[in-house]
Amino acid sequence: MKDKTIASFSTLSDLSLTHEQHAHEAGLSLEEYDRIKRLLGRVPSKVELGIIGAMWSEHCSYKSSRAHLSKLPVSGPQVLVGPGENAGAIDIGDGLAIVFKIESHNHPSFIEPFQGAATGVGGILRDIFTMGARPFALANLLRFGKPSQKRVPFLLNGVVGGIASYGNCFGVPTVMSNVDFHESYDGNNLVNAFAIGVVQKEDIFFGRASGVKNRVLYVGAKTGRDGIMGAVMASDTFMEDAKSKRPTVQVGDPFIEKLLLEACLLAFKEKLVVGVQDMGAAGLTCSIFEMANRASTGLAINLDHVPLRDETMTAYDIMLSESQERMLMVVAPKDVARLKQIFEHFGLDCADIGHVSGDGIVRIHHKGHDVVELSATLIIENAPRYRRSYISEIPALRQSIKDGVNVDVATAVESFKNDLGQKDLTYITSQFDHHIGLATIVGPNVADAVLIKVPNSRKAVALSLVSHGKLCKIHAMEGARRLIFQAALEVSTQGAEPVGITNCLNFGSPENVPVMTDLKHAIDGMAQAATSLSVPVVSGNVSLYNETKGQPILPTLAICLVGLADTPSCYTKFSRAKENHRLVLLGELPDDYTGAEAVIDELPSGMSPKPWDGDFILCMAAILRRGVLDDLIDCASVVGRGGLLLSLIKIMAGSGLGADLDLASICPRDELSLALLSEDAPRVLLAMSEDKFAALAKLCENLVPINALGRLHGDEFAIKHQGQIIFSEQKNVLIANFATSLEEYLASH
Amino acid sequence: MSKKTRVVVTVKKDVLDPAGVAIKKELVRQGLVDIADVRVGKVIDITFRHNGDPQKHLSLIKAVSHNLLSNPVVEDFALISDDE
């Protein structure tokens, strides 16, 4: 192959541009271009450059993060598929596996929020059903700029509308949203979409092009000029104006995706498929090269057979288009006819575009020319790996910032009113169908973790989706650890045992040392915490270059932790808290303010949070699960952002009851604010009937501190200390502030 | 007396129009076999009160057509003015 003349390739190039300019266009640096020439022993064609540019983009190659990701614990007795495939898979017994992943669609959602978010949902759903699994729940994590920013309502309504339009039509419940606002997202909003599905263990499919002479089928929607070079765009920062970097926007078609799902699952069921991969970032290119590489095979593809929306598309356009709702399948020649029948039944395109070869070479033919001749392994395994600089030293832990910080409760309540991140999300979640599927046991906004029945199984999964950019900014490692600990506690409040983690690392430019430092420490923290709880990380996504004009976003690690509940009839909900229920606090008392929402913006730099202890979390989680499964606990809120105060407000809002508390049992008078606002210790607020307290206290004995704080009662929220009223407010006033302002705020803009 | 302006918003040529694809299929099924393409857009009919300034209206409408009535990332627009 090496002796093939360069000339025959360069005739296909646009002669007005130099090779270097082509390389730049493909998002490659000059060093990378030289590396290609060295590897190939020749000058690549324009199509080849486009292909390599996409495959070597940060988005597809993980060139900055791969080295660090290798520290994550990815195996375990229940892990069926870890990172590396379209999604991770966990054995849940009874012959079934759950398949899940979270994926970012940040850049597209900033340029066109509706379509960007919609296609993000489409992409993650395809990642799940390419594995053979039927998706049964969706969730999302959204970050927007500061509320006063003019574009925020437009972006929020666009993103929410896009997710709603895609998920609702596709017919999978969207069961949870985690939404926050911060000025660092002014120029880079975040859209992370999570999906989970279920499959018979032995029916999991992989993205491998195995079996020489097997046919390669293109199925789904036609190819248009959508999002050409989107992967490269997603690997760059926004400069002045996002408009200058606009490929044709990809438009999602959930109607086609739903048909594609049914057609694929039918094809899988009839055992007609050898390997399959969706066409996501870098479209046909990525699926061809990854499928060939995973099976160490080659592929011979004829682009003349690819179904097109516009017949004038070039080979370059076809290879790099990111048109949605498409899949590449490798199948035995004898099954082609039946597959065509299936896809035709659903009104979808199904084209035979080539075959698997034994020589490891990807050959692409278009209109009488061979336009590509590359070894898949050569391109993928030789993708650059960068050891981006970072500071390895971890900021010292533990510096008390109790003294000198003075917050009174009334001020904190006032500040929550203005912090939209703390608001009730019904405005958003009511736009998502969260009932379809008859499986939603505990849905959005009524508990910390949702609980969803696994279709065709007695079991259920509990999901917790968390992120805390401000805390990760202060201390990325401890911030990441706490997210996993918090999520583990949250799923335990539904009686579920943590079984797997997926994560999305949303960061600024890795070429920026502080960003790379945070990225490295966040991964290390995640690895430590996941290891200490023995919960594997089975899938994830990295989204870098989220910065505008040199301003990176907060280090936003999104953690979605999946728990498995064997007895889904036992669960907690805020609304299960009843008049005269006891309010009980489980866990240690905080002794400083680090990371507390109430003071976080005023913290001096260099402060660091106290490290939480993994063994203590395991112990707390076990007690919570026991308490829920023994029907002792009706309602629970893990104390997180906004401290104990916000947990109290959530329970009052969910139950419609006031609360009467005396905090003398947990703190001296002058530390009331600390007890209410600090987020520095793992704590869980519970509501339970009086007569069950003793049984729970018994479970906690010598393991975890437990304190009764008061009871749910009446119309007033009163905080006392040794009988003296410190703060009181009508519960309706508090609840109204908590429940409505997101909607009002949007309406008023 | 009153003045009407019609803004026609259409999906850009290279952008997928799923509604158009679905409608085309049905029209072909119903016998319109010669159809090459179907695209769906929007019309926004704006009626003014008699006493406004037509010139001022037009320039304002152009401005809002660009950033409010259409989404320039995926759509084009055209203005049709029409006295009654």
Added chain:
Amino acid sequence: MSKKTRVVVTVKKDVLDPAGVAIKKELVRQGLVDIADVRVGKVIDITFRHNGDPQKHLSLIKAVSHNLLSNPVVEDFALISDDE
């Protein structure tokens, strides 16, 4: 050569059009205070292949506009034909 027909579907006068109301509100806020009314409708642009019969097309399109492209309970339609 090819022939284009535009079907314009508008919402009947006394039916509430929420998109129109929302746009009107925003236009007024942006300074178009003389607006009396805003109504949002649909356009369906149908392109035929060159070799069809224009007369036959027109009568077919009239039929589908009536029974598919518009819902006579709430919508009216108009056809605009346009040779290229």
Added chain:
Amino acid sequence: MTENIRPAIIVFPASNCEKDMAQVLQEVFSLSPILVWHTETHLSNDITHVILPGGFSFGDYLRAGALAAHSPIMAEVKRLARFGLPTLGVCNGFQILCEAKLLPGVLLRNHHDRFVCTVSRMTWFGARQTHVPQTIHLPIAHRDGRFYAGDATIDRLREEDGIALVYDDADENGDALVNGAKACIAGIVGGPKRNILGLMPHPERMASEHMLGSDGLRILKDFLFGQDDERQNDCKL
């Protein structure tokens, strides 16, 4: 009582509630519904009930339900419904029934222009059997749920007891707060034997105490058996 009942659930491209409906008919009523793809032109003779499920048939493109109403199977559905076969449309199914002119009126975009998923309080007057009004709670999930018909049609529906279900919360004009539906109409009944029922809410999502609730059972029993007594013994749950 159930052995003679054989419901057909019509599946359009991107219908997405057919599995939920089938599951409830099986698990709660011990029935064996069959799923029928929209390109079929014939329903077998043993079919006793037809259900058009919720979803986004044809992606809701053009208008919700409009393309599905022209599907091949709909000629057969129309023929049987006009003959008196019990026919139920839920959500998108209701939209299809209206577009197919089996029921009057149309379902327009919600007045707030957004999709809404929530549980609403409603009053149920009965379909095949009218009875004293009953307060029930049912989940809704739609973007095009604003029922609209001309005043004459609404008057006629009132006279003929054609309004089967209304939302309880109204605005100052008497339209539904939740989506702007005229006269708060959430479901109507028509056909020669009061046999065609269209509903925006999803009764199948509230068909057991293990789900959101069980108020949907009343409606399903009326549709399946033509009566609404507390037939708890006939149901597994």
